Amino acid sequence: MTTTVIIVGILALVIGAVLGMVFSRSSLNTKAKFILEDAKKNAENIIETANVKAESVRKDKESQAKVKFLELKSQHDGEIQSREKKMQDAEKRIRDKEQKLNDELSKTGKLEKDLDRQIADYSTKHEILEKKQQDLDAVIAQKVEILEKIANYSAEDAKAELVEAMKAEAKSRAQSHVQSIMEEAQLNAKQEARKIVIQTIQRIGTEQAIENSVSVFNIESDEIKGRIIGREGRNIRALEAATGVEIIVDDTPEAILLSCFDPVRREIARLSLHRLVTDGRIHPARIEEVVEKTKKMIEEEIIEVGKRTIMDLGIHGLHPELVKIVGRMKFRSSYGQNLLQHSREVANIAATMAAELGLNVKMAKRAGLLHDIGKVPEQESELPHALLGMQWAEKYGENAEVVNAIGAHHDEVEMTSLLSPIIQVADAISGARPGARRQVLESYIQRLKDLEAAAMSFDGVSSAYAIQAGRELRVMVESNKVNDDQSSQLSYDISEKIQNELTYPGQVRVTVIRETRSVNIAR
Template identity: 35%
Template sequence: MFVSTNALIAWEAEFGHGLLVAQTSNGVIAIVAMVVGLVVGAGALLIVNLLRGRELKAKADSILAQAKTTADNLVRTAEVDAKEAALRQKQHLEQEANKLREQVRKKESTLERREESLQQAADDMRKQEKMVEANQRRLSEKIAEATRRSEEVKRLVQDQTQKLLATSGLSREEASERLLKNIEQELEQDIGNRILKHERRVHEICEQKSQEIILTAMQRYASAHTADSTTSTVDIPNDEMKGRIIGREGRNIRAFEKATGVDVIIDDTPGVVIVSGFDPVRREVARQSLDKLIADGRIHPSRIEELVAETEKELEKFIRRKGQEAAEEVNIAGLHERVIYMLGRLHFRTSFSQNVLRHSVEVAFLSGMMAEMIGLNPDTARRAGLLHDIGKAADHELEGGHPKIGADLLKRHGENEIVVHAALGHHDQLTTDFPYTLLVATSDACSASRPGARRESLERYIKRMEELESIARGFEGVEQAFAIQAGRELRVIVSARETDDAKAAKV
């Protein structure tokens, strides 16, 4: 059972060596496994990182593609916006250019009219210069004739003096006194006859010239007139609407009359409501407001007040526009806003059924034309003619006649003395301080007497035409006569058997 020491030592040595060898082998394996694990882990890590890098790259590529798409969209949107902005700017510039071209056209038209006026004035001036030269020649001839006659009178005086001294035995002083008395009596009679003759001639020339000027102006300006009715009527769809306009216990119609200041007349006339009022502006406000209420269908006091206020604002703008249009029509600038407003109110005024604003425009044109022909300023004449009846726009609000009211209004708003005086004195026959006042008064009378302008003148116009034709038929050889163009032209038919060319020219 006992083992020898050598054998044990040998076994221990052999076994310990084997154990050492086994332990050494296990360490190497562990190291190799660790290295392999590290290599495998590093490889796996590299593979994972590689896969993750590819995924990130794909995401990056996707983001870049989206960014590029977004950028392209933004660029296209910006291009479209830029094109739209450029188109809008182009349209705006074209509109501005059209406005400028229109302004230039208007200014060119104004300059052409002024050139024509200046050319006409120059022609008139040349005619007047020729007339002055002709008058100077006639005056020189008359002076020479007077000198010749004076010499002849002196010679006759000397002859008479010698005869008287020789036959009468009078002294020179007595003879001279008697002779001078005889000559004075003869000359007084001759001078009186000549003065009367020249006065009649001057009167005929002045009357002929004034008629020529007035007729020329009336022929150059032809205006159409319509008689404006002072009754305002409103059409309604059915008779049931009358009851809605009246309202419960009449509250709607009372509210309407209170808001507009006019009377609403509802009678048995089918389909019509009558608006009656003293002020034509209020009557127009009432008419338009009632039209709006009927179209709207909501008729009650609060709605009535709302629509009346809205209509008053619209009508005020319309009045200012009519005043501005009238001023532009006659080429008048620099009017005060209040004057333009009062001028526009004349659109709703009538005088003997003649629209006062159209009458004022016609007076302005006639005054300007006649002013050109007699050497006055046509612009001043047109301004005075346009504003002469402006007092009629406010004569129910202020005391006094429309000439005084208009003159006060124009004076307060900076118009010159000529225009103020024309408004004040165009109905005053004794006011002759300013020639423009007489010019406006003449144009006013021409406009009022134009056939059809006022209702009261129609019968007188027909009678005047008949008298003109009757006078023409009273001449020898005249078979028929026709008054045309409101009496400005008379066409005469003569008999060829009774009248030759010379007699026809005389007729």
């Protein structure tokens, strides 16, 4: 920039000189001279201003250079200090490590010296101990020899006799201890089992017996019977052939009986009749069409019932064929007890008992639901239902414990897990409740009658009532024929007669009640 200003000034002088020469040669007037002088002054002023600005720029650049130099110097000094600090820290760490290493070496040297000293002491003590042991063995042998001479009995014989005596005593004590433990365990096991069974029965509800082999189809009027029979009986024959159900049309007013031991076929016949009567078109072709549609509907209902059952019980991953078998149990009965209701009840009872015993609740519920699947075969089988159900469960990939529980719940196969006896007990509880099965209900009522009759056979008894499902017998006696002392004897005599003459589960408590009433009328 300074060079540019100087060049501009020189150009101005040159231009002024040239103009002066031009004006002098041309003999210009005085005004030209003034202009030349002004030009010279302007050129001098420009040169002076340029010099001032150049000096100012030079000073600014020098100042900036000094500042930059100081910054670089400060940065360089900082880096040098940082490096020196890192080197000092590294040197300090190295010195510390050297110091620790020297300390460890010093300690190791001391420990080696102590170890050498202890080894030497141990060797000396071991030698002394061996010498004392030899002396002691010699003394003992001498003493044993003296005792053998005195007792005329060798040490080996005495040792053998002592061992035999101790064996016999230990065996006797062990047998006594084992017997005591077994008795205590049996007592506790019976108490715990009784408590679990009672709690399970109290927590689980039961169903009543149902009809077994006959369904009743109600009709609005007896005129429909003729239409169902058809000309020369062709309609009823077609219906029986299509459903496999015997249709009984007799004098029973407004009712037709459907007889078959297969509840599924009986239900198909009932629904088919309902559709035919509602539609009004009853002829062999229509009968076959309706029966076929009803069969498909029943199959769908069976699958839906199976799915709903396993969903209600929280069972997952059941094979589709097993789901269908579970659904078919809705239309089966065993001893008058609906098979699906019985299996659901067994599943809940088994789950409750498994929870009390700390076993797998889901596995118990699964085995309880499937334990009677062998009772619903589509074709007749010679195998017992427990073995057939076990084969199906194994075929469709059920757990080994579930398979064994199904096969062992009637003792056809050996039980291999704790789940099997639980299923057996749950099945017995479900089937043995009063009213659960037709045969059990009849025997239960007869047992109550026998209990009351046994009490009524004694003199002085006015009435007797069997309560609590036959577990207690309340006996009312006449106060003028039986006194208090005789009441106790009568209670004992009745219990003895029940025990000797009747068959009953569990135990029966006999309570004799004697009451004296004094009645007077104030008039």
